[in-house]
Amino acid sequence: xxxxxxxxxxxxxxxxxxxxxxxxxxxxxxxxxxxxxxxxxxxxxxxxxxxxxxxxxxxxxxxxxxxxxxxxxxxxxxxxxxxxxxxxxxxxxxxxxxxxxxxxxxxxxxxxxxxxxxxxxxxxxxxxxxxxxxxxxxxxxxxxxxxxxxxxxxxxxxxxxxxxxxxxxxxxxxxxxxxxxxxxxxxxxxxxxxxxxxxxxxxxxxxxxxxxxxxxxxxxxxxxxxxxxxxxxxxxxxxxxxxxxxxxxxxxxxxxxxxxxxxxxxxxxxxxxxxxxxxxxxxxxxxxxxxxxxxxxxxxxxxxxxxxxxxxxxxxxxxxxxxxxxxxxxxxxxxxxxxxxxxxxxxxxxxxxxxxxxxxxxxxxxxxxxxxxxxxxxxxxxxxxxxxxxxxxxxxxxxxxxxxxxxxxxxxxxxxxxxxxxxxxxxxxxxxxxxxxxxxxxxxxxxxxxxxxxxxxxxxxxxxxxxxxxxxxxxxxxxxxxxxxxxxxxxxxxxxxxxxxxxxxxxxxxxxxxxxxxxxxxxxxxxxxxxxxxxxxxxxxxxxxxxxxxxxxxxxxxxxxxxxxxxxxxxxxxxxxxxxxxxxxxxxxxxxxxxxxxxxxxxxxxxxxxxxxxxxxxxxxxxxxxxxxxxxxxxxxxxxxxxxxxxxxxxxxxxxxxxxxxxxxxxxxxxxxxxxxxxxxxxxxx
Ligand code: GDP
Numbered sequence: 180x181x182x183x184x185x186x187x188x189x190x191x192x193x194x195x196x197x198x199x200x201x202x203x204x205x206x207x208x209x210x211x212x213x214x215x216x217x218x219x220x221x222x223x224x225x226x227x228x229x230x231x232x233x234x235x236x237x238x239x240x241x242x243x244x245x246x247x248x249x250x251x252x253x254x255x256x257x258x259x260x261x262x263x264x265x266x267x268x269x270x271x272x273x274x275x276x277x278x279x280x281x282x283x284x285x286x287x288x289x290x291x292x293x294x295x296x297x298x299x300x301x302x303x304x305x306x307x308x309x310x311x312x313x314x315x316x317x318x319x320x321x322x323x324x325x326x327x328x329x330x331x332x333x334x335x336x337x338x339x340x341x342x343x344x345x346x347x348x349x350x351x352x353x354x355x356x357x358x359x360x361x362x363x364x365x366x367x368x369x370x371x372x373x374x375x376x377x378x379x380x381x382x383x384x385x386x387x388x389x390x391x392x393x394x395x396x397x398x399x400x401x402x403x404x405x406x407x408x409x410x411x412x413x414x415x416x417x418x419x420x421x422x423x424x425x426x427x428x429x430x431x432x433x434x435x436x437x438x439x440x441x442x443x444x445x446x447x448x449x450x451x452x453x454x455x456x457x458x459x460x461x462x463x464x465x466x467x468x469x470x471x472x473x474x475x476x477x478x479x480x481x482x483x484x485x486x487x488x489x490x491x492x493x494x495x496x497x498x499x500x501x502x503x504x505x506x507x508x509x510x511x512x513x514x515x516x517x518x519x520x521x522x523x524x525x526x527x528x529x530x531x532x533x534x535x536x537x538x539x540x541x542x543x544x545x546x547x548x549x550x551x552x553x554x555x556x557x558x559x560x561x562x563x564x565x566x567x568x569x570x571x572x573x574x575x576x577x578x579x580x581x582x583x584x585x586x587x588x589x590x591x592x593x594x595x596x597x598x599x600x601x602x603x604x605x606x607x608x609x610x611x612x613x614x615x616x617x618x619x620x621x622x623x624x625x626x627x628x629x630x631x632x633x634x635x636x637x638x639x640x641x642x643x644x645x646x647x648x649x650x651x652x653x654x655x656x657x658x659x660x661x662x663x664x665x666x667x668x669x670x671x672x673x674x675x676x677x678x679x680x681x682x683x684x685x686x687x688x689x690x691x692x693x694x695x696x697x698x699x700x701x702x703x704x705x706x707x708x709x710x711x712x713x714x715x716x717x718x719x720x721x722x723x724x725x726x727x728x729x730x731x732x733x734x735x736x737x738x739x740x741x742x743x744x745x746x747x748x749x750x751x752x753x754x755x756x757x758x759x760x761x762x763x764x765x766x767x768x769x770x771x772x773x774x775x776x777x778x779x780x781x782x783x784x785x786x787x788x789x790x791x792x793x794x795x796x797x798x799x800x801x802x803x804x805x806x807x808x809x810x811x812x813x814x815x816x817x818x819x820x821x822x823x824x825x826x827x828x829x830x831x832x833x834x835x836x837x838x839x840x841x842x843x844x845x846x847x848x849x850x851x852x853x854x855x856x857x858x859x860x861x862x863x864x865x
C-alpha cells in the first residue's frame with residue numbers, strides 16, 4: 180500500500196501542474212490551527228527537523244505545499260536528507276537551517292500591505308525518516324488583531340484556509356490542550372465544511388499542560404466527535420533559551436510524558452492515540468485510504484479530460500505536434516523567404532526606376548521654374564522653330580541650361596536617394612517583423628555624402644553621346660505625354676464638376692478677366708505710389724457673387740491646366756522636331772531632353788552606388804542577422820517565450836502539453852489498477 184500513496188503523490192503533483200481545478204485534485208492533508216497552537220511544532224515533529232520560520236510575530240504568510248518523500252537509507256548508514264524548492268531552482272538543500280532561512284525570506288517577501296498571499300510555496304523533503312505524505316501548512320488563525328496586523332488579516336487568513344479545506348482534502352485541526360476545544364478556530368472551520376468530521380483529524384498539542392485525566396478526556400472525543408479521531412502530542416522543546424535540541428530529544432520527551440502517564444493513555448479501558456509516531460502513522464493511513472478512495476473518481480475525471488484534450492487536439496491541429504524549437508526554425512525560414520521575395524524591389528533596375536521617377540518630377544519643377552515662367556519663353560519657342568544655328572544662339576540660353584542642370588544635380592539627389600532606399604528597407608523590415616517581437620535594426624544605411632560624392636562629376640560637366648541623347652529625348656517625350664494626359668484628365672474632371680465645357684469656358688474667361696483687372700489695379704497703385712499719392716485710399720475690389728467660390732477655384736485651376744497644356748504641347752512639338760532629334764549639339768534649345776539625360780545618369784550612378792555600398796552588404800547581413808537573433812542567441816527559455824508570444828502557437832503548445840501530461844497521468848493511474856483491489860476502508864480506531 181505504501182507504493183500506492185507514493186505513486187499518487189507523484190500523480191497529484193503532475194495534476195497540480197495541469198490545472199488547479201477541483202475536479203483533478205487528489206487529497207492532501209491541510210494543517211490548520213490558531214497562532215501558537217503548536218502547529219509548527221507538530222509539523223516539525225513529523226518531518227523530524229526544525230525548518231519552519233520562527234520569531235516574534237512571524238506568521239506564515241503563504242501556504243507551504245510540503246511534500247514528504249520517503250527515501251531508503253543508504254547502505255553506509257549515512258542519512259541522506261534534503262529539501263528542494265522546485266520553483267526556485269536552488270537544487271538540493273541538505274542544511275535545514277538553510278531551508279528555514281529560505282522560507283523566512285519567502286514569507287517576508289510578501290508585502291506587508293498584502294499580509295498574506297495565496298500563492299503556495301512548493302517544498303519537498305526527501306528523507307529515510309519521513310513517510311510519503313503531502314501536507315499543506317497554512318497561516319495560523321489570528322485570535323487577536325494587534326497593531327501591526329491589519330484587521331483584514333483575520334479575514335484574509337480565514338478565506339485562504341477555507342479554500343484549502345475543501346474536499347477532497349483531509350483537515351488536520353491543531354488545537355492546544357489548554358484551550359477549550361469549543362474555542363478552537365480550527366475545529367470551528369472544519370465543522371463548517373465537514374460537519375460529520377469524516378475527513379478531519381484532531382491533533383491536540385501541549386498535552387503536558389493539562390492534567391493527564393483531562394487530556395485523556397479530550398482525546399476520547401466524546402464532546403466533539405471526529406470520525407478519524409484525535410491524536411495527542413507533546414512537542415515541547417526545553418524551556419531553556421539558546422539550547423539547541425534535536426527533534427529526537429523533543430520527541431523522546433513527548434513519549435516519556437505519555438509513558439509516565441500510561442494508565443490514563445494506554446489503560447485497558449481506553450486505547451488512545453498519543454505521540455508523534457502514532458500521529459505520523461495515522462496520517463499515512465488516512466492519506467492512503469483517502470487517496471485510494473479518490474482513485475476511482477480521479478481516474479474517471481482524468482479519462483474525461485484526456486478524451487476532451489485528445490479530441491480538441493485532433494480537431495484543432497489534426498494531431499500535428501509542434502515544439503518551440505521547430506516553431507522558431509520555421510519562423511526563421513519564413514522570414515528569410517519573405518525577405519528574399521521582398522528584396523526584388525531593391526534590385527538595381529527597380530531602385531533606378533524609383534530614383535528616376537523622383538528625378539522626373541524634379542526635372543518638371545526645374546523646367547517650370549527656369550523656362551516656362553520666363554518672360555522670354557515665346558521667344559525661346561520661336562527660336563526653336565527658326566533656322567538659327569546652335570553657335571548663333573544667344574548665350575542667355577546657354578546659361579539657362581547650365582543653371583537648370585546644376586539645379587538638378589545640386590538638389591540633394593544623394594541624400595534623397597539614400598533616404599528613399601533606407602525608407603524602403605525600413606518598411607520592408609517592419610513588414611517582415613510585423614506582429615513578431617523581434618527587433619532587427621537595418622544595417623547602417625545613411626551614407627548620403629558618399630552617394631553625393633559619386634555623382635559630383637555631373638555637377639560640372641555632362642558628356643552626352645548620340646545614343647544617350649536620343650534616349651533622353653524619347654523619355655522626355657514620354658514624360659511630357661504623361662503629363663499632358665494628366666492635365667487633360669484634370670480638366671475633364673473639372674469640366675464635369677462645373678457642368679460642361681461651355682460653362683467652364685465662361686468661368687475661365689471670367690477668372691482671367693478678374694486676374695487682368697487685378698493686374699491693372701496693381702499697376703495703378705504702383706503708379707500712385709511712384710507719384711507720391713500712396714496715401715490715397717486703395718480701391719476696393721468689387722466682390723463678385725456671380726459664381727459660387729468653389730467654381731471660381733475650379734476655374735482658376737482650369738486656367739492653370741490650360742496654360743500648362745499649351746506649353747506642354749508646344750514643347751512636345753519641339754521635342755519631336757527635327758532640330759531636337761538631330762543630336763546633343765542642340766541641347767540649349769531642347770533642355771527637356773538634356774535634363775532627362777542628366778536625370779538618367781544621376782539615377783544610374785546613385786543606384787549603382789547604393790547597391791554596391793549599402794544594399795549588397797545589407798542583403799548579405801540580414802539573413803545572418805535573423806539566424807543569430809533567433810537561432811543562436813536564444814536560450815531554451817527565450818525560445819519558449821518567443822514561441823509563446825504568438826497566441827496561436829501558445830494555444831497549440833498549451834493543449835499539446837495538457838494532452839501529454841494527461842496521457843502520462845492516465846498511464847500512471849492505469850499501472851495502479853492492480854493495487855486498487857488491496858484498498859480497505861480506514862478503520863475508525865487503530
Ligand atoms: P504555532 O504558532 O501554532 O506554529 O505554534 P508553535 O509550534 O510555534 O508553538 C507555540 C508555542 O508553544 C511555542 O513556544 C512552543 O514551544 C510551545 N509548544 C509547542 N508544543 C508544545 C507542547 O507540546 N508543550 C508545551 N508545553 N509547549 C509547546
